Amino acid sequence: MPATRIRLQAGDDATLAQGIAAIQNEMKLPTAFPPEVEAEARQAAAQPRLPDLDRTDIPLVTIDPPGSMDLDQALHFERRDGGGYRVHYAIADVAAFVAPGAAVDAEAHRRGETLYGADSRIPLHPTELSEGAASLLPDQLRPALLWTIDLDASGEIAAIDVRRARVKSRARLDYAGVQQQLDAGTADPLWTLLREVGELRQQREQARGGVSLALPEQEISVVDGQWQLAYRANHPDEDWNAQISLLTGMAAAQLMVKGKVGILRTLPPPQPQDIARLKRTAQALAIAWPDGQSYPDFIRSLDPAQDTHVAMLTACTTVLRGAGYVAFDGALPAQPMQSAVAAEYAHATAPLRRLVDRYVGEVCVALCANQPVPDWARAALPGLPDLMAEADRRAKHYERQVIDLVEAVLLAPRVGDTFQGAIVEANGVEHDRGNGHGNVSASAGAGAAHSGVVMLRDPAIEARVTSAAPLPLGQEVTVRLAEADPQKRVVRFELVV
Template sequence: MPARRSRLVPTEVRAELAASLAELRRSLDVPESFPAAVAAEAEEAARRVPTTPSGDLADLREIPFLTIDPAGSTDLDQALHLVRTDDGGAILHYAIADVPAFVAPGGEVDAEARRRGQTMYAPDGRVPLHPEILSEDAASLLPDRDRRAFVWRFVLDSEARPVETSLTRAVVRSRRQWSYEEGQRAIDDGSAPESLALMPWFGQQRAERERERGGASLNLPETRIVAEGDGYRLERSEGVPLEDHNAHVSLLTGMAAADIMVRGRIGILRTMPPADADDIADFRRQTVALGIPWRTDTPYGDYLRGLDRSPAARAVKEYAAGLFRGAGYAAFDGELPEETTQAAIGAPYAHATAPLRRLVDRWVLVVCEALVQGREVPDWARESLPDLPSLMNASGQRVSQLTAGALDRVEAAVLHGHEGTEFEAVVLSVRADVARVQLQSPPVDAKVHGLDATPGSTVRLRLVQADVSAGTVVFEPVDRTVGRGAR
């Protein structure tokens, strides 16, 4: 589906937007740069860590890996190679950047990474988890360079079920960096290499396996802030199918990592409790009210997968998102946690595929590799496991505030100067006399108090105010002024 794009932020408010974004960073204590000691240690690690095969580092450079990421990415965590086998199955190699090789436990880079928790993305610049000499160079799986990696090997049957899994540290060499859009075009026109050409088969089979285990994916369209020249615009897109197929590679790996740690009785899982019975009953009532009833004989995931792109279906997904909550991390050593399942996935799951951008993945990879190879988990990893849930939760909260705050400010900037203009919007949800709406164009979400409308309906709103410094917009209904609301 083509992306819906907004106009550029008006020139006259760009300075005000820049100041507002900078103040948002200050209010959240977002780091501006790496301390000198951290940068120096990273530079030394980039020079010191070998990238040549050795006795404990396999040589897998003959495998023609490739990477698939958003256009322009330089922090490349994953590379894959997928090939069919004679029995109708496949062999998937999935290389994950060997960040632990570059980060000394207890060192300066380690301490700074624990303070940051994860890479933060903002319109006025990315705030990386690790110094760029590591995240965008020495540890990144860039094409045509020898790189260290944890390599997962999955032997898959004809329905993409893993029948054999292994994990080893190795030296790999990616052949090409693909963007999602480039990869999708190559798949569509038949020019894709085998690894890419097989991704639709893999993604479709893994989606069916998700259905079987009771998992569910919302796949909501994402609003992105796109830098263009010296300004920004908003873009909302459903993405391309290759993004979903590629996500299933990460899901498969995360489930494999969780299984290894659960069987080894040490590690850290990403968990989510099942939806509360009252929430499910309320959601079912909402689907009836929206004219797309969720039948009792239809599994939840099947119902979501069957939704179309109509406004009513978008509203259903908005309510469904309320069931996907309570996600957290559970660290364990010996006794398993009470909750081991990620309910939306329908299986135990762990973050294991983005160590350049997420702190916890470094521990998961080290723990899994030790368990698979029959070695003791390193003391540094075992002893610090209990610290990870609080570190990741605090980081996640800050990232959410930064992401939401930046989007609010850019949305207000895009709308600035259009006070009095009428806009068409779809009502996504109504809770406690507050309607959440999405403008048709530009792709802006807002809240309106007292709007007399039902979810899934289309309404006309008039822009009253767009405050760039505060990141708020105020709309009033056109047909009948029953209230005003600020986002």
């Protein structure tokens, strides 16, 4: 759907900052690192453990959202003699700076992963490391886990290797800039190879029955000091780069399954009743789901530029719930698959932002070198699934709370105004409680008997809507903003009949 940007008026920044501070206080989140953690990080940054292998000859580059400083990955592609491709994927080597059991390590285990919300960021590691010495910033000598993955001409994995190496990124690039060059035909040949490999991996995904949800992102950003909120569809190069991350995660899982030790990211397959419910939703939204068409193929047929298709994509995320981690040492897990990937898969490519990735890297380096997995890593594996499950829950809750706050701040001056939108969820009779959407009011409003979710075009927001009459699922409607309270982080609309 088109990107709609809304700017906060002057003076609203204080309201937003106070609201974010309140969320952090309510959730009892750390707002700073203990002094001993910061001191240890500074010392580690000054004395990294650099590996002997020098691969600074590989012209790696990074591609991330603009302004990113915590750069976990750098990449390079080349064609192989006789056909196929060689993918070099360097991952920041956090273990070169963080000693097991030391202060930085203990704090990372308390946090689990970096938390994001609007302009707020609560990092996993001190910025001295995550945005400095450990980040794969350009023109800096860095320790890394260097993945070398050979692909055949169809894009299938032919060989996997990962080892510690010294690397040096040549440039820090962003998705929009690279995509513009690709569209104009002026891009470096590296990005042509990214497109080739990315598209081949998308074909392989389709062939094995995997699916990627192309859901537009609700993006909150600051431009020239002003807040903006928009739905933004991915650039194609983002999807291709995501395939390289997926490829590396699948390669890591292959190594660990073969070695019978590690930790996988898993997702059970959708149940028949889940698919049946999605088919009813598609029917209500007037979206064709032909008989015999598989769930992944139906997802690929949806167009993120259409409001009702975005609503359908959002509904489809419900079958992706239940993702988790499973550790193993010896016997393989009973259910090792990640059903959306349609393969065994591991989180391996973001160790600056997610604790489990550091452990996956350590296990894979040891397995590739035919060495025992370090005792400190092996001993921690059984406790990681519960630790990461709690970290995931906390991260999602924090992000949702901040988005609810931003939407309430943006809309507070417009209570009473009318907006155009589409009903994308109808829950039936209102029982005076939240529907799980996020910014939910406990007060349904006078005369309200039904509730649901409306997707607005301008502003780019999904919010709660109440009505005395049944809500017309999938239809265009006019709604009136009944409530927008930044303190309660509530936005609620009423159907205009």
